[in-house]
Amino acid sequence: MPAPVAVATALAGTRTGRRVLIGVLVALGLAVGLVLTPLIAIPFAIAGAGASAAIAGSSEGGPTVEGEWGYPLAGNYTKGRGFGWGPVVGCAYCPSDHSGYDMAQGCGSTIFAAGPGRVTTAGRYLDYGNAVIIDHGDDLFTLYGHLQDDSIRVRVGDAVRAGAPLGAEGNTGRSYGCHLHFEIRSHGTRIDPQPFMAARGLPLT
Ligand SMILES: [Zn+2]
Secondary structure, three states: OOHHHHHHHHHHOOHHHHHHHHHHHHHHHHHHHHHHHHHHHHHHHHHHHHHHHHHHHHHHOOOOEEOOEEOOEOOOOEEOOOOEEOOOOOOOOOOOEEOOEEEEOOOOOEEEOOOOEEEEEEEEOHHHOEEEEEEOOOOEEEEEEEEOOOOOOOOOOOEEOOOOEEEEOEOOOOOOOOEEEEEEEEOOEEEOHHHHHHOOOOOOO
């Protein structure tokens, strides 16, 4: 009989011995657990890091682009106010006649250029908070409003194409919760982004 088993058997013979034995077994179990915990936890930590990297990668993977134009957000989003008349309940300072199309994916989501052009504004802009405006030529402009502070990734003069990251969805300016205010101006007039995008194979839902 090996010595440890002999000792265990002897201890098990008395009540105090059994208590000592249980104590030793619990201590052993804890020790084994402590040694194994990092081994079990590390693969999960690695898997977790991999998963978060994949999520970051997918949002940076860019939005759907059809030809020269694409969505200003990658993946699913929640529709906010559409273009035109629509008072905001609970927001006295929000204009009732809405000049753009509101889309929300969550604070910090990447906002992308919808079409090719040159950046004419990249910073504070009127009630739009932090905004980017792109000149697409032919007197056509797109505007991306309410971007997060310090999130703008382009500068005035930069040439961009659809899918270029511009900044992050935020709540700056006259905004009521994180969202993107997507506005299109054609020949000095703000136009409804919905038919504009639909005509390019990019229906806004
Ligand atoms: Zn808006």
